[in-house]
Amino acid sequence: MESQQTPEILDYRNENGHGWSFYKHDGILRAVLTNPEDDKEMIRKVQKLELRDDDVMIAAYPKCGTHWLWEIVNMIRAGNSEYNKKAKGFAMLELPKSERADKLPSPRVLNSHLYFRHLPEEMAEKRIKTIFIMRNPKDVSVSLYNHVKGSKKFTTFDRTYSEFLDLFLEGKVPGGGYVDYLKDWQQVKQDNPDLPFLTLFYENLKEDPVKNIKAVADFIGQSVTDELCQEIAEACSFKKMKVADAEVKEDYAERSETWKEGHTGMFRKGEVGDWKNWITVAQNERFDDVIDRTFKATGIAFTYE
Template identity: 80%
Template sequence: MERRQTPEILNYRNENGHGWSFYINDGVLRRVSTTPEDDMEIIRNVQKLELRDDDVIIAAYSKCGTHWLWEIVTMLRAGNSEYHKKKKEIAMLGMPKLERADELPSPRVLNSHLHFCHLPEKLVEKRIKTIFIMRNPKDVSVSYYHHVSGLKQDAGFEGTYSEYLDLFLEGKVSGGGYVDYVKDWRQVKQDNPDLPILTLFYENLKKDPVKNIKTVADFIGESVTNELCEQIAEACSFKKMKAADTEVKEAFGNSSDIWKESHKGMYRKGEVGDWKNWITVAQDERFDDVIDRKFEAKGIVFTYE
């Protein structure tokens, strides 16, 4: 039997000890939560997942609207604007102990923050419909900071936003660099022209939800009325989704094991342009140098307000 080599642990904590340890899996930076071996086993299980012809996969970098889009697609599949009683984590690929994808009835709406190389191997062969959603990186960085600063244990972050931003711009956060993630998916689309991929922008979905919900419905092959799209848009407004998260959704696991006592949960603001309350002029210039110009060079122009 071939003996697997133990991956090198990369310590990317800053001088104040804030940050995380990582290892590299297929060229992708992966945060070490327990051991690299455990994480590699999780990835292998995802890659071996048996896909069904009517599956839909939502692919997104963290804090780009995965919850929002999952609710929308789930409602479109159900043909109504009622919330699914379960949280999207039951269908999230690569989430240890919480994922229940194998047990879900068809049609499934799967979701993931994983890079393409770590998703089920049959995705292209089966031509699984995939929805890729992007959000402007400045709002992503702020939202991601608040997310990790609310987490307990090794996943959490105790430093300031400025400290977190340094790591974010260097790609030393869970999920790796945002530019690399988007670049990866654009390459997938280019290399696999027969794979049905719909690309959405968070800001467009926010500005005109009904139009974008209809676009999603057409892509996944659901015949819908304008009235249903309006009902889904209303049910999936940030305020109503935040309320449903506590009033309708069944809890998974013990939230006190995940979130700090002072943290208010997964939903914060969901706004476009909140980054202006956090990012200084100097930091904004760094964004332009490190991230924005790379996106513009690839023809990707984000909406920042």
């Protein structure tokens, strides 16, 4: 039985006072963005969420293409290239009021950045089809930096990318360590061989969207034409999704409450290799060293440009 004691708060802010504090829950570092007890209650609610047999779950570390893939899967299921009127936040399990997902009509496309053991307990029992998408860690670090710097939610960091990179490489950012997240999901696949599981790479989806959209459709058992796949690929291009996000979507929260003034919101560039505009030669050497020592153990080969 889990201890009811107040969790120990681990202060991992840097020497300049920027960064986050964390607490440990089920062996996972969770950034203290709210009261830890409220955070644990959110996880308990997610774990008890009742799943439906035709649910699809999209799982990813932050800034790896969750939003993009969520739009694609919704379009495949709808059989057209029209945007879902609701923002993906309505179907994101860990956001406040996660019970919103319970009110969504079937078939649902759920999404989450949570570890598997914090997702609904029925995932394995109901053999929920799960799509896992990854992105190269260098672009993830840049995208996550811009996200946290522009969000009103992450109030304890407003510094340079260089400072953020130090924290990212140590796994001391919201979302925790990227390599830890990947290793945990790899273990999930090994431990749950009956769980229907599709792995995608952000970079492959960018390079050949039609091929990857077909793969997703096959995985979820949906018949699609080449023409529909092309239409979905075009509708889910970065520029068009950015416009749709601003003009079409019913959001789960007021944008002015979510983003700082002047910030572009959820969409910034969506490019492969943008890290080259941010990471210095010395930082890249350090990054490569971390990748060699940690990510190589996963056996995952990333594409960086």
